[in-house]
Amino acid sequence: MRSFDRSNYVQDRLHELVPGGAHTYARGADQYPEFMAPVLVRGNGCHVWDCDGNEYVEYGMGLRSVTLGHGYAPVVAAVSRTIADGVNFSRPTELEMLAAEDFLSLVPGADMVKFAKNGSDATTAAVRLARAATGRETVAICDQPFFSVDDWFIGTTAMNAGIPASPPTVRFPYNDLDSLAAVLDSHSVACVVMEAGTATAEPAPGYLAGVRALCDRYGALLVFDEMITGFRWSAGGAQAVYGVTPDLSCWGKAMGNGFPISALAGRREFMELGGLRTERDRVFLLSTTHGPETGSLAAFRAVVRAYAESDPVGRMERAGRRLADGVNAIAAELGIAGHLRVLGRPSCLIFATRDAEGLPSQPFRTLFLQELLERGVLGQSFVTSAAHTDAAIDHTVEACRSAAEIYRRAVEQGSVEGLLRGRPVAPALRARAAPRYIAPAPQPF
Missing domain, CATH: 3.40.640.10 (Type I PLP-dependent aspartate aminotransferase-like (Major domain))
Structure with missing residues (x-):
């Protein structure tokens, strides 16, 4: 099992300092399995690393804000040149x-x-x-x-x-x-x-x-x-x-x-x-x-050039179709196509998680997220970028195969009991927070 010790410490400190522990509700720890919400330190292309040293193929890509990949060199270079003359x-x-x-x-x-x-x-x-x-x-x-x-x-x-x-x-x-x-x-x-x-x-x-x-x-x-x-x-x-x-x-x-x-x-x-x-x-x-401010305008102009000179949308869509076809074939092979499915526009995919009765389920969603995180895949969705390579998609499909096998066990037994290690995720927009978890005093690293 992966260690999330440092991420859990930082997340606990964030709750003390920032309402909700994040600056966007969709980034909140309640959107991830309990004690498995990675706190990130860097990214490159479609890969990110957390403060525990874990590496992931990332989906969602900055809440859909990154289409060219993290640290995309032409954008970074354009921003660097521009802000050197003032912001x-x-x-x-x-x-x-x-x-x-x-x-x-x-x-x-x-x-x-x-x-x-x-x-x-x-x-x-x-x-x-x-x-x-x-x-x-x-x-x-x-x-x-x-x-x-x-x-x-x-x-x-x-x-x-x-x-x-x-x-x-x-x-x-x-x-x-x-x-x-x-x-x-x-x-x-x-x-x-x-x-x-x-x-x-x-x-x-x-x-x-x-x-x-x-x-x-x-x-x-x-x-x-x-x-x-x-x-x-x-x-x-x-x-x-x-x-x-x-x-x-x-x-x-x-x-x-x-x-x-x-x-x-x-x-x-x-x-x-x-x-x-x-x-x-x-x-x-x-x-x-x-x-x-000049940095973001320079970034925008570099994005425009990238779209004029290449085909980022086409690459996102090709990666998305390959991913959806792979995961859906696995779900069909395992007999759970009615419970786990990747759907949507290829450049903006989501996954639907349904329980043993075929109803949308947050506990089953959490189980799927939990198993993907353990296998180096991070994402509340399967939203791709132009930086998602065949190797990254292959890794994700294999991670989904292992996760789907555990998901099938939950479907067969009728619940996630004994398989899910913490509380389920919850809708980001809701009136009340979950009962507060009182964590042990965090130890600095």
Whole structure:
């Protein structure tokens, strides 16, 4: 068995210093098997190492923010060259113009772009802009996992403490035009916010065109969240793949191959409401000290060059198809295809874990994660990068074979009892934390 002693010590200290023990809920220790949450110290390509010296093939890749691989040399070199001449100034830099030109060349449906640091900055700016443009307040959001840390979205989740009651937000299911039409007909909606496609749901024929037409009919702005789909579906995002142009789009994650950068892009008539060339009341759109810092803009431009000169999406998809085919064949061979399955878009795979009754199961998910960690595979998903080599995929498939054999034992006995060594993982967005574990006094190393 692998040792996680140092990781457990550091994680315990983090809980004393940082609420939740991590700066992103999805990175929390509660998302991993108990006492098996590696604390990382470095990465290279698709491999990472923890502070106990354990090596892993990593999936998820920085919550989908890394598509070219950890420490990708051209990005690191571009950032190093640029920041040697300064990082932040009191006036715009030429780099801001060049980065904006690069971005808009990839997203031809957008006329203007503004850079920021967090995805929530961009989505909330889009909502504010839509409200100002339409004079309406209600936001219609698709039933998809996550859009923002701000009140208009988080107020609709289980983690709504500290948020005023009844945020003016309504929901509608994906791939259901009638439900969206009913929402637009019964509410005065400023904007429709959605991902054009997800890892596990492609738009039905005509669906996105129908959404576009409904927004036009009811005077609501269409906002595409391209945080995940941008640079993973294509360099131009899902809108380029599906051929439907939104009024506004929000970007982040893989734009900088892990460097902190996000963007709000859209039609000039709306974006200018946050500028200096409007006769209407101005929108306080995005005004951030660190939005235009040079390091992340240089990283973004290097990412654009990598996508122009090679085919990262193609490499991600090839690796993903190879992985999904391998693992699903093993599950079928072991007779557990109805309980363990890899699914989704090849560049954005997830694994579904079901119990002996065929129901989605966190304990069974935890067992699978536990066995993968023991075999050098780290990931809450099977999201690949362009750096995932055949050797890395082969290692993962073999790890999955061993893990699936133990998984089959759990299915056959009807539970994970005697196989899972700690508590199950839990949903990241939930109202209450698990009962607090009182650890022994940590010993410094």
